[in-house]
Amino acid sequence: MSTGVRRQAFVDLSALVENFHRSAPAPDQALIDVRADAYGHGLVPVSRALAEEGGAAFLVSRPDDVQTLAAAGITAAIVAPTQSEAFPVVGHALYGLDSAAPRSAFRLVGEVIAVKNVPADRGVSYGYTYRTRKPTTLALVALGFADGIPRVASNRAPVRIGDFVGRVTGRIAMDQFVVDLDGNTASVGDEAVLFGDPEQAEPSLAQWADATGLAAAVIVSGLGSRIERIYP
CATH class of the missing domain: 2.40.37.10 (Lyase, Ornithine Decarboxylase; Chain A, domain 1)
Structure with a gap:
């Protein structure tokens, strides 16, 4: 098998942004779930796109992820598990993984x-x-x-x-x-x-x-x- 075969995932950031605004009417008051490399979509690209849309807090899997986001210039990350009544978690709907946001990214x-x-x-x-x-x-x-x-x-x-x-x-x-x-x-x-x-x-x-x-x-x-x- 040749070494240059295509194995590609196309991630539509515009779909993520659309789902984000649909599922988080107040973007700066939502805890955005970007665990597991943003569910395989890419931690930094996804977080950066949503930070530009007003996202202010990100839920990550590991302390290393906090450092990765900080190095990319991205406002706050919280390591799971965590509970916060003030910040509802936006997760599956963001990525189009449930019926609340039918547009998959x-x-x-x-x-x-x-x-x-x-x-x-x-x-x-x-x-x-x-x-x-x-x-x-x-x-x-x-x-x-x-x-x-x-x-x-x-x-x-x-x-x-x-x-x-x-x-x-x-x-x-x-x-x-x-x-x-x-x-x-x-x-x-x-x-x-x-x-x-x-x-x-x-x-x-x-x-x-x-x-x-x-x-x-x-x-x-x-x-x-x-x-x-x-x-x-």
Whole structure:
């Protein structure tokens, strides 16, 4: 496998700002939850964007995070656990992780690194938990459990390649997984969207949560550092 494969998360800071103002009518009186690297969205970029919108207090996971924010020039951070009746915590709604703020800020993309035609009854990935029902084309996507893609998504979670929405096919491996294209085609280098904007016919983070039985916050918080965060 080549070293330059794309593993990318596009973080929409404008969506975060929109969700912030919706869920925190008084921005300077909210404790903004940026634990776990801002739920995988990026501690400093997220905190900076919300500080510019009037956010004044940030809830972090570790003392090191306080120092990181201070070095970035960011008004106050509090290490969890903490309780403050005066400052309600703004968390899941900020990131679009619950129904209170349906606009998700996170789009997760992998790259198709191989395409292969296979016959019917071909076992796919470790343990052959999936077998092809007919001759078909398989796409290999460069994301795996080493990137934090939950293995419970195997044979369950949706993935879009081109105009086709299939699902993770067979078991997720360390660095990659397979999608049965079911008669559709793909090329090496194509984008595989795990979740993004449902208004653009992309799978949603909520669909991944439903498919895996994991909370949306667990999914995004577990994504690893090999995935490049991009702030368009």
